[in-house]
Amino acid sequence: MRRVFFALWPDDDIRSRFSYLSDQFEQPGLRKLKPSNFHMTLFFVGNVEDHIVVTLLDRAKSIRSFPISLEFNELDYWRKPKVLCLTCQKQPSSLYHLVNALNRMMSGLPITRETRPFRAHITLARKAKYRPDMTFKPVRLSAERFALVESISTTDGVEYRVLESWPLPS
Numbered sequence: 001m002r003r004v005f006f007a008l009w010p011d012d013d014i015r016s017r018f019s020y021l022s023d024q025f026e027q028p029g030l031r032k033l034k035p036s037n038f039h040m041t042l043f044f045v046g047n048v049e050d051h052i053v054v055t056l057l058d059r060a061k062s063i064r065s066f067p068i069s070l071e072f073n074e075l076d077y078w079r080k081p082k083v084l085c086l087t088c089q090k091q092p093s094s095l096y097h098l099v100n101a102l103n104r105m106m107s108g109l110p111i112t113r114e115t116r117p118f119r120a121h122i123t124l125a126r127k128a129k130y131r132p133d134m135t136f137k138p139v140r141l142s143a144e145r146f147a148l149v150e151s152i153s154t155t156d157g158v159e160y161r162v163l164e165s166w167p168l169p170s
Contacts, residue, residue: 001047003151004056006102007039008068008143009162010122014038017139018086021075022124024134025084031126037160040070040122042146043102045111052109056148057164059105065146066094067168070120073138077131084128085121086139095120098146098168144168 010018019035045056072086099118106113122141147165151158 001049002053003047004053004163005044005046005149005151006042006060007147007149008042008070008141009039009145009147009149009165010141010143014139014141018122018124021086021136021139024136025125025128025132027129027132029127029129030084033123033125034157034159037158038122038124039149039160040120040141040143042099043106044114045106048111052111053148053163055109056105060102060146060148060164060166063098063101063105063146063166065098065101065168068092068094068098068141068143070095070141070143071138072120072122072141075131075134075136076121077128082126082128083123084125084131085123087119087121091118091120094168 015035015038018038022032069092070088072088074087074089076085076087078085103113145165145167147162150161150163152161
């Protein structure tokens with residue numbers, strides 16, 4: 001079984017901006033994400049067999065969408081999953097277009113779809129106890145590609161690896 005998800009994958013400059021924000025948080029037991037793992041999930045697939053991964057890779061090639069630009073301008077604390085994440089006040093229609101295309105692409109596959117409304121976010125830390133009181137300069141993420149990413153457990157924690165990415169042509 002492989003644990004996979006579709007995501008927008010930030011470049012190193014944007015990762016360093018997310019990391020700078022994350023470095024400002026101090027809470028007992030807080031688990032900050034490694035900068036190399038920062039991403040924005042579009043569709044969480046979950047644990048699937050290799051043949052499903054092959055199908056996802058093949059189907060994703062046919063998705064046609066548009067470049068996406070997001071401004072992460074809010075720091076949120078989500079109480080139930082205990083995460084600190086960056087969110088956007090506004091989400092562009094191009095983002096919904098891509099998320100909806102990915103949802104349609106799952107038709108006929110043994111994959112559970114999310115029932116909650118989609119909300120763009122970048123998780124910065126887990127096991128948070130509260131939202132830090134801070135202000136920050138918004139971080140703009142411009143994506144011209146989307147990716148299928150695998151979550152791999154290692155002795156040093158979870159590592160995310162891009163399996164393949166596809167363009168979002170204008």
